[in-house]
Amino acid sequence: MTRLTTGLIAIMLPLAAAAQVESYAIDPHHTVPYWETNYLNFATMRGRFDSATGMFTLDRAARTGTLEITIQTANLSTGAGRTLKRTRDEHLRTPDFFNVVEFPTMTYSAKSVKFKGDDPEVIEGSLTLLGVTNPVALKVERWRCGPDPRTAGKIYMCGGNATGSFKRSDFGMKFGLPTAIGDEVSLWISFFGFRQ
């Protein structure tokens, strides 16, 4: 009997642990990565990628989690419009910057999330851009979980903002350095996901 109990516990423990890990599918319509950088030392140039897809997990008991975000690089927008014959967005899509034909996606992947109290505080992951992967930490702000008010609470969701920065030259994006376009790129990602 004792052996049977021990065996059952051995089987059930990992299952119980797995049950504590919550998976969330990122809402591509409301997850928008923004970026900004210095332009000619006069202005701050801002842009965004129109959508992102991915998953994140939360293990509240172990106070950790994971994050996987994929961004379609061709979906960038700086609001340049068609005021110029060639828009700034077209330029950003070429090998000068995001090289979207060869690298149609960039990804952010994190296997470690540090918590402060019950909320995630720092996501320690790596950004893969232009085929180069480097560590980039994202600080989580304004984190909140709860029922989706649009579904009368049928769907549970979590979301917040994540900020970080990186040097684009670390990824081989060197056009306009050192004087015309800043090396330091700030990221600001608003995101939320639905519990699966």
Next chain:
Amino acid sequence: MEEIFGHPAVQGGVAPFVVGLIVVLLLQSLRLGGLAVVAAFATAVYFVAGFTFTPLTATRKIILLGLFSPVIGILADFAFKPTRIGAAVFALAGAAAALWVFWPVVSQKDAAEAWLLGGTAAVTVAFMVGFGQMFLAEHAVRAGSAGLGVGLGVGIASILSATATYGLYGIAVCAGAGGFLLVQMIRGKTIAAGATFTLPAMLIAGLVGAGAMVLAKLPWYALLVIALVPVGARLPVPEKAPLWLQAVLLSLYSLSIAAVACALAWPT
């Protein structure tokens, strides 16, 4: 100083021209003045992107091929006599180089677009490299004028197609060819061009133009017109005219065709 060398006009034009000029002056007596083009190109690469080759993108493949091409050119000049078969081999190698650079990218597109872009890139580079070896390598003034025309044509057409990096690489080829041509014009004597000059000039310009088509917005038909720029440098000029005048006329012929390519690349 950082601001000076950070300026695109210096990175793609002034610095490559000065380096190209120095290379011509130093190496012309060794029949290696044609290295001006690759020296100018390498200077632009140093300032614009640096010599990093991982991951091996299409642009980095172009840089690798450009830097390696003079080795083949020098071998061809010093070990072989120029022949039609040699030019055909160069053309085939040019097509293979274009496919090596661009096929991994274009093969991800639908079949019709892949064949259009891949075929245009291969035909353009093959024609330019083969024509350069066949009809220009033994005529230094014509070769220099052709390099000037394709470099400037590819450079401006690339900028009009939204890629300034490729624009600067094209203009660097023009700057190197300009230095090569200028020394001949001032001295009134030709210096050896050979495959040392024409192979890098045509290969780099062809691949950069093809890159602007595949990775940016250059229309495929504009690239085909760029391929015809070296033909302008084969048009007749008064044989007894001073060398500087021949250079001016041949450059005008080449640049006229390049202007048509740029007009076709003009965004609408």
